[in-house]
Amino acid sequence: MKSHSDFFHGADTTWQKVAIVRRSLMFISIFLIECITVYWFANNLSPSFPLLLQTLIVVPFAILLFWLQLGFFTAIAGLWVSFRRGRFRILPSQDSPISPLDTQNTTAILLPIYNEDVAYVYAGLKSMYQSLKDQNALDYFEFYILSDSDDVSIRLQEGATWLSLCDELDAHGKIHYRQRKHRKKKKSGNVMDFCRRWGKRHPYMIVLDADSLMSGTTLQRLVSVMEQNPKVALIQSPLYTSGVSTLFSRYFQFLNRLYGPVFFAGLHWWWLGESQYWGHNVIIRTQAFMDHCDLPRLERGGHLDGDILSHDFVEAALLNRAGWETWLAFNLENSIERPPPTLTDAMKRDRRWCQGNLQHWHIIWSRGITHMQRFLMLGGILSYATSAVWLVWLLVLSYSAVVYPDTPVIPNTEGTLALTLLSIALLFFYKLFGLFEAFKDHAIKNFGGWINASLGITAESIISILITPVKMLYYTRFIIEILAG
Structure with missing residues (x-):
């Protein structure tokens, strides 16, 4: 077989x-x-x-x-x-077996944050940590909280909550916290700063957002699929919404959950190995990202100059340009983000x-x-x-x-x-x-x-x-x- x-x-x-x-x-x-x-x-x-x-x-x-x-x-x-049952699914099925993972080279789980709701961010991290612990999979992962916050009170709260969480979970050495003094290139610069400091330690990094949630099984499955496909540099998870109960967010969640599976599958059908990257809930081959995705500032002399804000699309394009494949795992479950609570948001x-x-x-x-x-x-x-x-x-x-x-x-x-x-x-x-x-x-x-x-x-x-x-x-x-x- x-x-x-x-x-x-x-x-x-x-x-x-x-x-x-x-x-x-x-x-x-x-x-x-x-x-x-x-x-x-x-x-x-x-x-x-x-x-x-x-x-x-x-x-x-x-x-x-x-x-x-x-x-x-x-x-x-x-x-x-x-x-x-197409031949070209990066994840054959949601129930496909997870191959044994490498304990010597752990996967980094990144939470880049900027003046976020500290309690919410750490609650999500705790949930993912506990999910991995329940599945005896903690040895395969390390968490990195990458703070770009410039509000002093929030930074103090982040540091204190990190220490408290490490004590509660006995997670010293498994959950890391870094404050960056200068917010250069915003989120893309935050992730690249991690790569320069710790990228050599981790063959893969799973990039999350402040409101991201992924189950322990989903995290392991992403690593397993990446290890089995050496030509792939990036696997994007589908993004499903949950966690807010306003009228607008419920409307958003309904259309996302009902129509999302059809559209995610359709995008996969014609994207195949040239998928977009949506900024989070994604696993990336760290060395490939370091080699090709250090983005410059745009300096064309116009109003669109400056840091590249939608950096994720560009990073996927640069990986494809270098010969790497990028895929959408359209049939992956338990990849969550929080919807905006109001139309204004x-x-x-x-x-x-x-x-x-x-x-x-x-x-x-x-x-x-x-x-x-x-x-x-x-x-x-x-x-x-x-x-x-x-x-x-x-x-x-x-x-x-x-x-x-x-x-x-x-x-x-x-x-x-x-x-x-x-x-x-x-x-x-x-x-x-x-x-x-x-x-x-x-x-x-x-x-x-x-x-x-x-x-x-x-x-x-x-x-x-x-x-x-x-x-x-x-x-x-x-x-x-x-x-x-």
Whole structure:
């Protein structure tokens, strides 16, 4: 019987060839629908509209249609993956055996923190430590609390709580605490500082966030899979949310848990060994990271200069450029983060992410970046820029309705009905895919059964309809503020 490593790496270039086929299939499908729909749309605009107005109607429509199709086909791919036991899963199954781990070279578990809720951070660390202890796996791991906090009272609390926790758990020598005096390059600099100090001691590092939680089994499984795949530098866990009970966070958790499995599987289907890195809940080969991921400051003479904020996307691209593989373990369980409690908190976070993603415009053109990673960084930009495109489109349509009140944008024809049905499919069918996936995996009971899950989808859809225009305005404002400096 083949080992996991033989099973996965039977041929060095197999996944690369399959990736070309899969991506070609998906993007040709998107291209064909795009061409047919945009051609029909453009040819059915009122001839009384001037050319400039027609262009301002058609171009945003084409961009938005492409973006919706990308999500739709990703969900279809995820549904396909759920029916098949594919050869290209970095983790064959959640129940695959964990191989014996190396006790001489421990894996570092990093908690980079910056003025966080100390009690919450240490409670999460304690939970993970206890989970590993219960499974007799503590010998394989060491914890590092990497503090960049600049609030003196918080730093004092961090140090005192660390000592107290080490005493409580008898964990002196297993849980380390470091304060950095100068917060150079923010989180990416914090992790790289760890690498310079202690990286040689640990072949792998599991990078967490202040609100991350992972079970002992999940931590061990990540190390086991990494050891069996020597060409892999990074394995990203899927991110599921839990831990907050506000209305917004419950809404966020519902869509994350119901639709997440389909989208994670779909992303894996066309990413394969060129996965993105989402900043935390990830295992990284330490030496590869040290060799290729010491990021410079951007100095292009514009408003996007400075530290690279969305460093994780860039680090994955640099690892791929160096010949390493990066994978999404889409079927891994018990990888948790805390959702933002309110829409305001979510927008504060998105403001940072928006600036970081816009910075990628400079990095996309760097020499040696793979075409896949260029596209993924462009996708990160579009995740915010499409809001501005949508707003412009709505304003243009409003202008046409005022200036040409007796002229509909599109006449009422059979094609109009087809366009309406296509829009409904692109906007809502993924919800049915998520519901079907939950039923197939016997997870529907976690949502209270079919009826409660269906009611939940209805409520989530209503909230999304209300929130999406608000996010559109926020994202457009972010882009204007960032580009204006």
